[in-house]
Amino acid sequence: MSSFFSTKHIMAFSGKYQLESHDNFEPFMKAAGLSDELIQKGKDLKSISDIDQNGDDFKVTVTTGSKVIVNCFTVGQECELETLTGEKTMAVVHMDGNKLTTTVKGIDSVTEINGDTIVNVSKNHYMMIDGFL
Template sequence: MSFSGKYQLESQENFEPFMKAIGIPDELIQKGKDIKSISEIEENGDDFKVTITTGSKVIVNTFTVGKEAELETLTGEKAKGVVHRDGNKLKVSLKGIESVTELVDGNTIANTMTLGNIVYKRISKRV
């Protein structure tokens, strides 16, 4: 199953505690909590381009599965990491955050980010 497609955020859990934990200012957390971000994923073999648009903020990451890449984090910092593919899951660890993006079915992506004991979960549906 291919990750390629455009997905809109449908629901999220633990947004505020997670954003506080990674150092996002309160006013940005309040602005961002109700924005339905759009994730666009282009998959070409092991090469990926992921564009996440949240309001006026756009994060674009390109990577090849199994190879080190410089990726932009939610805070806008750049960090080096290696994305691994495990079946229908993409996994990466950046700056102490474990991120798992899972293709649940043809129309749903679940992204779980874990920092210590805080688990931030996002469900996005294909648009």
């Protein structure tokens, strides 16, 4: 019996990526808890994401200006992740094919690899507390 595996799948996310564009940056960052001052500084900075994948183990280094955030995780296991505000929180990252998904502090994040491009879509969740949104 022979078994085969695709190294493309194992190392699919590995690489260095430069931010090309971001939509709805200001409202999203405000909802994520960043101050207006940090949002204004950050909106014109280009970040670099360096992803090192070894099977289900990931090391993600995001450099934005002088700020560097390093998160290490194993798919499917609870881990500590640092947010853009520098806060650390517990989360579980899941992988489904070419997508990584997680929820951190009420924000759903889906990171999908498409050829040599990574697209990240994040959504905030709001809960009605008194009948008005």
